[in-house]
Amino acid sequence: MFNxxxxxxRNIWRHRGRSLMTAGAVGLAVxxxxxxxxxxxxxxxxxxxxxxxxxGHLQVRVEGYREKREFRDLLIPNAAQVEARLATQTQASxxxxxxxxxxxxxxxxxxGVLLIGDQRPPELRERFVKQSxxxxxxxxxGDLDSIALGASLARALKVRLGDAVYVxxxxxxxxxxxxxxxVGLLRFPxxxxxxxxxxxxxxxxxxxxxxxxxxxxxxxxxxxxxxxxAQLDTVQPALAASLGPGLSLExxxxxxxxxxxxxxxxxxxVLIFAAIFFGLAGLxxxxxxxxxxxxxxxxxxxxxxxxxxxxxxTRMVVLESLLLCSSGALVGGLLGLxxxxxxxxxFSLEALYGEVGSVFGxxxxxxxxxxxxDIPITLAYTLLTGLLxxxxxxxxxxxxxxxxxxxxxx
Amino acid sequence: xxxxxxxxxxxxxxxxxxxETPALRGVSLEVHPGEFIALAGPSGSGKSTLLHLMGGxxxxxxxxxxxxxxxxxxxxxxxxxxxxxxxxxxVFQAYNLIPVLTALENAAFVxxxxxxxxxxxxxxxxxxxxxxxMKDLAHRRxxxxxxxxxxxxxxxxxxxxxxxxxxxxxxxxxxxxxxxLALIEHMRTLNREQGVTFVFSTHDxxxxxxxxRIVRLExxxxxx
Ligand SMILES: Nc1ncnc2c1ncn2[C@@H]1O[C@H](COP(=O)(O)OP(=O)(O)OP(=O)(O)O)[C@@H](O)[C@H]1O
Ligand SMILES: [Mg+2]
Numbered sequence: 001m002f003n004x005x006x007x008x009x010r011n012i013w014r015h016r017g018r019s020l021m022t023a024g025a026v027g028l029a030v031x032x033x034x035x036x037x038x039x040x041x042x043x044x045x046x047x048x049x050x051x052x053x054x055x056g057h058l059q060v061r062v063e064g065y066r067e068k069r070e071f072r073d074l075l076i077p078n079a080a081q082v083e084a085r086l087a088t089q090t091q092a093s094x095x096x097x098x099x100x101x102x103x104x105x106x107x108x109x110x111x112g113v114l115l116i117g118d119q120r121p122p123e124l125r126e127r128f129v130k131q132s133x134x135x136x137x138x139x140x141x142g143d144l145d146s147i148a149l150g151a152s153l154a155r156a157l158k159v160r161l162g163d164a165v166y167v168x169x170x171x172x173x174x175x176x177x178x179x180x181x182x183v184g185l186l187r188f189p190x191x192x193x194x195x196x197x198x199x200x201x202x203x204x205x206x207x208x209x210x211x212x213x214x215x216x217x218x219x220x221x222x223x224x225x226x227x228x229x230a231q232l233d234t235v236q237p238a239l240a241a242s243l244g245p246g247l248s249l250e251x252x253x254x255x256x257x258x259x260x261x262x263x264x265x266x267x268x269x270v271l272i273f274a275a276i277f278f279g280l281a282g283l284x285x286x287x288x289x290x291x292x293x294x295x296x297x298x299x300x301x302x303x304x305x306x307x308x309x310x311x312x313x314t315r316m317v318v319l320e321s322l323l324l325c326s327s328g329a330l331v332g333g334l335l336g337l338x339x340x341x342x343x344x345x346x347f348s349l350e351a352l353y354g355e356v357g358s359v360f361g362x363x364x365x366x367x368x369x370x371x372x373x374d375i376p377i378t379l380a381y382t383l384l385t386g387l388l389x390x391x392x393x394x395x396x397x398x399x400x401x402x403x404x405x406x407x408x409x410x
Numbered sequence: 411x412x413x414x415x416x417x418x419x420x421x422x423x424x425x426x427x428x429x430e431t432p433a434l435r436g437v438s439l440e441v442h443p444g445e446f447i448a449l450a451g452p453s454g455s456g457k458s459t460l461l462h463l464m465g466g467x468x469x470x471x472x473x474x475x476x477x478x479x480x481x482x483x484x485x486x487x488x489x490x491x492x493x494x495x496x497x498x499x500x501v502f503q504a505y506n507l508i509p510v511l512t513a514l515e516n517a518a519f520v521x522x523x524x525x526x527x528x529x530x531x532x533x534x535x536x537x538x539x540x541x542x543x544m545k546d547l548a549h550r551r552x553x554x555x556x557x558x559x560x561x562x563x564x565x566x567x568x569x570x571x572x573x574x575x576x577x578x579x580x581x582x583x584x585x586x587x588x589x590x591l592a593l594i595e596h597m598r599t600l601n602r603e604q605g606v607t608f609v610f611s612t613h614d615x616x617x618x619x620x621x622x623r624i625v626r627l628e629x630x631x632x633x634x
Pocket of ligand 1: 424425426431432433451452453454455456457458460613
């Protein structure tokens with residue numbers, strides 16, 4: 001026995017080819033929307049991971065550090081104490097870094113660099129090694145004699161592993177100069193950074209330029225991108241309050257406003273594209289539903305004559321449109337999910353944007369993944385397309401006069 | 411006895427562009443419960459128009475239509491469709507059935523529109539089909555049925571809904587005369603055995619022999 005639902009379903013497939021084509025268009029819109037959204041999610045995820053790996057989720061800095069030019073004004077005094085206080089309040093891994101503008105020299109050449117004295121827990125150290133070290137090793141914690149350089153910087157200075165490297169940091173509060181042995185070569189995606197990178201152990205850097213101080217303390221949380229906003233919102237104010245005066249706590253968003261801004265722009269952009277896809281598919285749906293109505297005008301005339309009210313006739317037309325859209329969406333959605341599953345293992349984009357991409361923090365490898373809202377958003381688009389496409393035909397159908405409709409000849 | 415359906419001084423003028431066609435010019439008629447009435451008359455005499463007005467499918471230019479004691483000529487579109495749903499059965503000349511539904515589902519269609527429960531729909535529709543000798547073909551689609559069988563399903567659909575009156579506009583026009591006669595016989599039997607009130611139109615004189623009341627229309631008026 002039928003109901004209005006199965007009646008609509010059977011009516012759709014009276015014109016199999018036409019309906020298949022229309023459902024296919026909706027399916028394509030669903031497919032592309034899902035894949036684009038998951039691609040976007042993957043890109044954001046990659047950028048987020050790169051960024052938080054390099055600067056942490058939260059950073060302690062001297063208040064107003066962006067406006068300060070003098071090295072001494074950027075220093076967090078008693079960095080060890082500040083770090084210890086943070087340690088009592090959060091499980092996050094901590095990186096303490098002292099950045100010093102300095103001059104490094106080999107036997108015959110010298111260059112201006114940003115010297116970084118850096119102390120990080122083993123898991124972050126390992127990640128750094130894996131990502132950036134090309135030869136040798138990093139200076140061990142507490143090692144006062146070793147230095148690692150950007151590979152291109154070492155070439156420019158004409159130094160090799162084992163050679164002596166001299167560092168000058170005049171006008172600072174430490175010894176101001178030191179001699180180190182080159183133990184490691186580093187590679188960075190951005191050549192400009194590689195040409196100005198030099199790494200010491202934190203203790204060595206403090207001895208050189210600022211005993212006991214640091215310029216930033218990074219906090220690395222085990223957050224995933226999707227939970228982090230909510231979690232940071234609760235953690236950040238509490239931690240900020242516990243810092244002494246003169247210090248500020250910034251999230252990675254505040255530290256990299258341009259990239260955070262890109263995040264806010266990308267999703268609306270994809271949604272606008274999706275709206276265009278669905279709009280085009282929707283025109284086909286309108287056409288199919290309206291033609292179906294036109295061809296069946298006499299039939300609708302009989303249905304109205306038998307006592308179907310405007311509401312019931314409207315429901316029949318809307319149901320047809322929704323069923324048409326959702327059958328396409330089902331197939332397109334399944335294909336989309338399969339594609340996403342197949343590419344969730346990650347694929348490289350190097351071919352697409354080459355080396356340049358990593359300069360902007362774009363991930364080298366993306367792992368397609370759906371975010372919480374991707375499927376609901378796609379479903380909402382499908383539903384909206386079905387309803388909007390049915391609107392006009394449904395109005396026409398609801399206004400049919402039975403006698404005229406039954407006399408209708410196409 | 412109060413008439414189940416009554417029209418008084420009914421006129422209907424069709425207006426196409428500036429041309430006015432008077433289809434009915436003052437028709438008065440009473441239909442009593444259990445009657446079996448044939449509307450006869452030449453083509454263009456107004457038979458269809460009268461049936462449409464009696465069943466609330468269209469509104470008259472002037473005059474009154476009463477159905478079961480209620481005046482219906484001034485009702486709104488929504489009220490009229492509700493009235494048809496619960497009170498009037500229709501059988502048309504052609505394109506009666508919904509092609510994607512089986513005979514049984516077509517017979518149950520009005521009940522579905524009324525939102526009756528599934529079992530009730532099914533048993534009423536099946537019973538109506540049985541009365542018309544169509545039970546064995548209940549699961550066929552219309553295109554697997556002959557013209558006469560299709561019209562019997564249409565009568566079964568009207569019957570299953572138990573309306574106050576069944577209006578049939580040339581139900582036999584597309585049938586050969588033997589099949590047409592058999593359909594009228596079915597209707598006649600329903601009328602006699604179950605007291606179903608019928609008004610049907612035809613211009614086949616042979617169908618008029620079994621009818622107890624013939625209303626002849628000529629040029630939009632009832633001929634004496
Ligand atoms: N929708 C309409 N618009 C204009 N004129 C119409 C319309 N319907 C019917 N007419 C005219 O009204 C008159 C009566 O038509 P009606 O269909 O009621 O006659 P009928 O007796 O049913 O004829 P037939 O036996 O051919 O079915 C005819 O002159 C017809 O042309
Ligand atoms: Mg007629």
